[in-house]
Amino acid sequence: MRTSELENLKVAIVGGGYGGAVAAVALSRLGATVSVYEQAAAIRQVGAGIGLRPPTIELFRELDIFDAIAAVSTPSDYFEILTATGEVIQREEWPKMHDYAQVNKTRFIHRGDFIDTLLALLPEGMVHLDHRLTEIEDSGSSATLTFAGGATVTADLVIGADGIRSTVRNQLFSDNQPVFAGAHAYRAVIDSVDTDGLDVDDNLRLYMNERGTMVYFLPLRHRDQVSFDITALSADDSWAPEVTTDELVALLDGFDERLVNITRNLDLDTVTSRAVFDIDPVDRWHSDCVTLLGDSAHAMLHHQGQGANQAIQDAGGLADALREADSVAEALALYQSTRKPVTDTLQRLSRESWDAESVSTAFPEKSSIT
Template identity: 50%
Template sequence: MSMKSNSKLRVAVIGGGIGGAATAVALKSIGIRADLYEQASEIKEVGAGVGMRPPTVNYFKKWGIYGEIERKSSRSDYMEVVAANGDVLVRERWPLLTDNPEEKWARLVHRADLIEIFLNQLPTDSIHLGHRLDKIIDHGNYAEVHFENGRSIEADLVIGADGIRSEVRSQLFSDTKPIYSGTHAYRAVVTNKEAFELVPDNTLKVYVDGRAQIYVLPLHHRNQVSFDVTIQSPDASWRPVVSPEEIVKLVDNFVDGIQKTALTVEEYTCRSVYDIDSIDRWHSNCVALLGDAAHAMQHHTGQGANSAIQDAGVLAECLQEADSIPEALQLYQSRRKPVTDKFQELSRQAPTQQTETAFIEKSHFEKA
């Protein structure tokens, strides 16, 4: 199947999160308009901080949006793993993941700012809210998509960026089910003095004891700190109900700054932590999976958002290089899957008091 000219390609992206929005921007940068279909009726500020790594940031440069990311993020040169009593166990430079020896850093950004930057690049009439996928039919050289609101579309290429519980994945590629990690993540963004004293500079810190990891990620450009408590729990419900008072009790053996920060939080986003096992195939001739739909992973290596954005960048590159959509999708999976398979595996290893490195991916990906 030969490739239509970019301006004539009909492309639908299912899912308006980081991966889906980044894909629409990546495709726009090569002259392809993508329509974005998001099940939510509005885009809300959710989530917490994330460290954008240089391979990801370099795509922002390629897409012409680096200045906006730079304004809404802070550069971090170090990460620390810290014992519950405050003893620093490991302090490390961010690993080198590109060929540029100057790029041993991360840019700390709020997830909501990332999505806003992406969506601001797109034509407003290409963003369709309130579109929950009901059924997708793969006809070989095009796909048909039906939404619960009664609307139907056809597209030459459909990108399933619809998350860990992807309908695109389950209907077309794999019946693999999300796997509960045995932990919950309680996330908040705070502005209290005690949190700032924990991270006076731009060093990301992970406080650990035998059953918990507390990620304290400075967002000084927003005058905020991202506070993420990951703790063991037998409750596998997707959105566990946990009160702020209960969380205060869960962190009572950590340093005063952690306890005082927890005391100031009025509301957390509470989620059970799930991932999926690696799946064999991400694509057909006209449909491909991306981000969590393809390779949902735990958050311990900080690679979920990075991987989704890099998927988007590689997909756009493959569409430029290949002579047909099927060829481009084969190329896309061959380049991305070995990387994300390894990150999926590594992300299941949470930092502990015995941790010898802040970056378990270092021995696999750092440039020598």
């Protein structure tokens, strides 16, 4: 699209998470008038650590926000998969780390720090909190959003970045509902001094046993903390299951005693407990003026660590498509045709999870995605 067309483009983004916030940065850089509508009444420091992969870091360099992200993140060289007692099964460098003009290491960051950093890059007044979408009406060349309380907004382009239970997706594109993966994830951020000496470097470690229990140990050295995640099989599909310390400790029977001690000493008030869900692939993400982005389009399980990265890559891909195409409608078709094959593959691979007895690579996507 011509620069003048982009500068006259009014964009409404539903959702202020990873993908929505990066899309706001990227489309603002194109000159569009962007507004972000977030249903939360306040942005809070919630969640745990995530890994920003090398292609994501390269996008941040292109958007000139790398320095801001680097200031609140920890660089990592490799991912290591181990048995429950600590014997190394696989250790591999992060894919694509050396594919760019500068080395792009994967960077570990706390979700709250990431969102805070991104939102701080946006002009004051661009983000509108306490806006819960109740209805979207697609008129062809524009779409109108209605929020709880009755406020309405009309935009030339609406981006549904509103997560796994997306209102935009369910009203316009698909009735795909979250699919329970038969597992729970329990996450906490702990101080490095409380890790019994396991926090030895800046690299991600995954410990696993033959019963399907996995412990992710992700350093946040810039914070002197570690993101600690226990994922275990469960038949309970309640969205936020309750758990006791004894139950968590029992899940780690046979694991390295240091991991057991960390678990025993967790403050349950700081532990995020959730059942694990994704969605089946969505056939169509877009109309002529509305599109999906991130989890609303392709929520995936966390085993490959790709959910946040793909939401961010969606934002970059959408900005590229708007630059290249002659209209919003053409851009949205190009965006889906470019991004959907990648995310379909990663959704499938993420469902395959890990098997302690047959791990051949730390990065199964390497053989499927260039």
